[in-house]
Amino acid sequence: MNYKEFKKLYASSSRDIAREVFLNNKDSIQIKKEKTAVNNLEKIFDSVFKIASKKGFQAMSMRDLSRETGMSLGSLYHYFTGKEELLGIIQTHGWSIMKRNLKQISDTHEDSLRKLRTVIKGHVFLSELYRPWFYFTFMEARSIQPAQLKVVKAMEGSTQQILAEILGCGEERGVFMPGNHELTAGMIKAMQQEWYLKRWKYRKLNVSVDQFADHLVGIVEAFCLVRETG
Amino acid sequence: MNYKEFKKLYASSSRDIAREVFLNNKDSIQIKKEKTAVNNLEKIFDSVFKIASKKGFQAMSMRDLSRETGMSLGSLYHYFTGKEELLGIIQTHGWSIMKRNLKQISDTHEDSLRKLRTVIKGHVFLSELYRPWFYFTFMEARSIQPAQLKVVKAMEGSTQQILAEILGCGEERGVFMPGNHELTAGMIKAMQQEWYLKRWKYRKLNVSVDQFADHLVGIVEAFCLVRETG
DNA sequence: GTCTATACACAGATAGAC
DNA sequence: GTCTATCTGTGTATAGAC
Numbered sequence: 118m119n120y121k122e123f124k125k126l127y128a129s130s131s132r133d134i135a136r137e138v139f140l141n142n143k144d145s146i147q148i149k150k151e152k153t154a155v156n157n158l159e160k161i162f163d164s165v166f167k168i169a170s171k172k173g174f175q176a177m178s179m180r181d182l183s184r185e186t187g188m189s190l191g192s193l194y195h196y197f198t199g200k201e202e203l204l205g206i207i208q209t210h211g212w213s214i215m216k217r218n219l220k221q222i223s224d225t226h227e228d229s230l231r232k233l234r235t236v237i238k239g240h241v242f243l244s245e246l247y248r249p250w251f252y253f254t255f256m257e258a259r260s261i262q263p264a265q266l267k268v269v270k271a272m273e274g275s276t277q278q279i280l281a282e283i284l285g286c287g288e289e290r291g292v293f294m295p296g297n298h299e300l301t302a303g304m305i306k307a308m309q310q311e312w313y314l315k316r317w318k319y320r321k322l323n324v325s326v327d328q329f330a331d332h333l334v335g336i337v338e339a340f341c342l343v344r345e346t347g
Numbered sequence: 348m349n350y351k352e353f354k355k356l357y358a359s360s361s362r363d364i365a366r367e368v369f370l371n372n373k374d375s376i377q378i379k380k381e382k383t384a385v386n387n388l389e390k391i392f393d394s395v396f397k398i399a400s401k402k403g404f405q406a407m408s409m410r411d412l413s414r415e416t417g418m419s420l421g422s423l424y425h426y427f428t429g430k431e432e433l434l435g436i437i438q439t440h441g442w443s444i445m446k447r448n449l450k451q452i453s454d455t456h457e458d459s460l461r462k463l464r465t466v467i468k469g470h471v472f473l474s475e476l477y478r479p480w481f482y483f484t485f486m487e488a489r490s491i492q493p494a495q496l497k498v499v500k501a502m503e504g505s506t507q508q509i510l511a512e513i514l515g516c517g518e519e520r521g522v523f524m525p526g527n528h529e530l531t532a533g534m535i536k537a538m539q540q541e542w543y544l545k546r547w548k549y550r551k552l553n554v555s556v557d558q559f560a561d562h563l564v565g566i567v568e569a570f571c572l573v574r575e576t577g
Numbered sequence: 578g579t580c581t582a583t584a585c586a587c588a589g590a591t592a593g594a595c
Numbered sequence: 596g597t598c599t600a601t602c603t604g605t606g607t608a609t610a611g612a613c
Contacts, residue, residue, distance in 0.1 A: 150596080172489060173489055190590080307541035329530070333534065410606080583609085590604100593598100
């Protein structure tokens, strides 16, 4: 599967995402007309990502956000009870996007090697599709609330676990080499993150997401696949 | 070379680092007595790293820093003209530590394979030795000044360049496989960063810095070394 | 060199007109 | 639903005593 095919299956518009957030947070959102609310939420998220990617969420003032969205301070506060809650909404939804999709991707029933490829590439493609959400949740993970911290740590662990398990199963079947699979899984995650953390670098190098994902798979296979005895 | 040996060659105490900073910034530091200044600078840096690793530099207030160092607000401002300058001092010095040491490490004259190993492991060991500086410079890179941004981008590029060149030379000599060396170099950097960005994970897994570095070298060799024809 | 007290700007948040 | 005007706390930074 390449990125284009992946996109067809998994893409949802930023409008659809805004709608999900609206439905999940009807309690704290004072605006009741769906069309208006969804519209403005979309503007708000776009603006937060834009500003926060430059100076971080903490350094973003509500006045910055007001300027960028074109909405007044008063209006903004009808969409969340405070800046803290805005952060929470974005983070929670970011993790839910990842969780839902990664689960779907890793539920494929294939042989070990194919499954490894699917999961590795799927994660990269997903981060490309929802890049602002991935970038934001990673960079703002420090300023997370204790309640949500648990979720985040669990998430980090579980995605690594998925990879480690695939490597373990493959080893049992004689497809992959024995080794410290947790450690290898961590390395794979690091390379996956590279894509959304340093995207500017690869744009400059003219490297597409497909090339990047294939390169990554190549590295992992070279290290993990059982070498044929000459 | 393992970490213990590396440490003997490259380590300098946080006191020595504070002294370097003092000598480099005599103009903006109002305290003239070396012993006092170095002592307090050491306290200041330790405290900044401690607080910033939890909530980020932007979110750290000068009152936080005052509390943590045990110094008064007034005293702190005798060591830098403002919070912005404090950030600049730390970042500039962080990059200079990296630059100086990485240059020294990569100046070794060995064959391609040995050089690759030396440079990869050296970077990991260096990040272990000066972890707070590495972590801080990475995480606060966003809030960097335009003037320093140039330095940072150049640094990121040049360390990647070093790796790419080693791979290129090795390819010419028939030691390494042909391929997109820039891309591979980026992947290696990503895995190196993993060590100082997610150190808690590896502490939990009981993975030592030597194990981590060896694992990383193993992955790179499996991918880059020319396979023996069977 | 270090402290306390304070000036001043700006942040987050709200009230109430339209 | 959106706006303007405003409250109140907190942040950075400084003045001046010791």
